[in-house]
Amino acid sequence: xxxxxxxxxxxxxxxxxxxxxxxxxxxxxxxxxxxxxxxxxxxxxxxxxxxxxxxxxxxxxxxxxxxxxxxxxxxxxxxxxxxxxxxxxxxxxxxxxxxxxxxxxxxxxxxxxxxxxxxxxxxxxxxxxxxxxxxxxxxxxx
Numbered sequence: 160x161x162x163x164x165x166x167x168x169x170x171x172x173x174x175x176x177x178x179x180x181x182x183x184x185x186x187x188x189x190x191x192x193x194x195x196x197x198x199x200x201x202x203x204x205x206x207x208x209x210x211x212x213x214x215x216x217x218x219x220x221x222x223x224x225x226x227x228x229x230x231x232x233x234x235x236x237x238x239x240x241x242x243x244x245x246x247x248x249x250x251x252x253x254x255x256x257x258x259x260x261x262x263x264x265x266x267x268x269x270x271x272x273x274x275x276x277x278x279x280x281x282x283x284x285x286x287x288x289x290x291x292x293x294x295x296x297x298x299x300x301x
């Protein structure tokens with residue numbers, strides 16, 4: 160399903176979300192994440208060792224609850240593809256450039272300002288990957 164323009168606009172303005180995955184026993188598990196549209200694709204960042212990554216490899220169903228500082232929200236039901244190939248560090252660079260509104264130059268990483276090479280090295284060291292969401296349903300109030 161393609162997200163309509165009002166949902167895309169909300170995602171351009173808001174990057175804070177809760178990501179809900181499904182535990183082996185069926186229990187929904189939520190964690191706070193950042194999300195952004197990168198060249199029309201909805202992405203978030205993770206690592207190889209995260210529990211949510213293991214859950215998504217077992218069951219790719221996921222719900223995102225994207226929110227603002229008030230009461231506006233967008234819920235996106237989706238399936239997730241884990242992008243962990245050789246381009247993962249560069250994909251994370253693209254994602255964080257969008258989320259930090261910095262199309263060029265240094266990026267902030269846990270309080271440090273890193274140049275592009277240092278940022279890419281950090282992404283590789285942390286075994287960063289990308290969660291790519293394929294929406295199946297969306298609804299919200301804003």
